[in-house]
Amino acid sequence: MRLAPTYPIETERLLLRPLTSEDVDSVHAYQSLPEVCAYVPYEPRTREQVEERLAKPEFTRHELDAEKQALTLGIVVKDTGRLAGDVMLFWHSEEHRSGELGYQLHPDHWGRGYATEAGRAALGLAFEELGLHRVIARIDAENPGSAAVLRRLGMRQEAVLHENEWFKGRWSTEIDFAMLDREWRALSHGA
Template identity: 40%
Template sequence: MPLHPDYPLRGERLLLRPFTRGDVDAVYAYRRREDVARYLFDVALSREECALAIQQRIGQTALEREEDKIILAVELQQTGALVGEVTLILRSLDARQGEIGWIFSPDYHGHGYATEAARILLDLAFGPGDMHRVMARCDVRNDSSWRLMERLQMRREAHFREHAIFKGEWDQEYIYAILRREWLGRSAAMAGQ
């Protein structure tokens, strides 16, 4: 099930494309923010840390082995502004399981960009990626993230309470997922409308 997409991936308003070295300042503009880092495993990044992260992301554009990642910049087609990033991780090759995630600049919240980008990524996962199930996770307090999962018609499968220490305190985490047949059925129903 190797996945080597042709880039960019196009949506109605967005392009999902591999990162370039020229993206450092745009990514640093939101990854340096404490409100963005609050629910991430990372802390707010310095510009140097951001440059190193971008350098790693440049090569993360295909899935071949478990734990491989596709991490893509999300760009507005109309202006070329980089508004966030999305991730698809191959969690199990045998069971065809994946995980998606996203980070978006608060400057671009409220326009449906995260929803559109996540749909493009799920189309990739369940189309050319031939995945059986894709999950997503977030901190229970991250309302915008779990609401996005629900807009995608993902199902809440778990609510972990105090299962890990996260940034010095007990963590609570939601796990959401959707199956291939559910996603394709939803896509077919929307196309018929």
């Protein structure tokens, strides 16, 4: 199994492509914001931290060729050329053909459907190109905007894990969503 897309990946309003060291300022612009970091594992990042990450090959990879790798793609708005955020596809297991979706956008770009549009493209890569059987997404119950993205994508809510993590000073309830390859095909059918 392998995922080696041709870039940029084009959707109606967006271009998706690997991040580069040129993106430090644009990535820092959203990864430094408390409202972007509230429900993601990391704390707001300094410019130096973003620079260090984007200097590492695992954060700027173009391909997935082994399980446990993650592909992070920058989300560029076609009309403006601005980097709005990123979408991530984690490949968890080759044996189980499983993966996970993640996304984050600068608040300037919330409320336009970009996360949904980019997430749909990432699911397309996962199911149609990498050949995954099952893609999950795990969100905090206090992040309804993210749940709405997953519902718009057609992912099913599977589980609520009440207070399962001590997260940023409080008990976090996790909601797990999933989609199977046949569900993706059924949704795409006739699209």
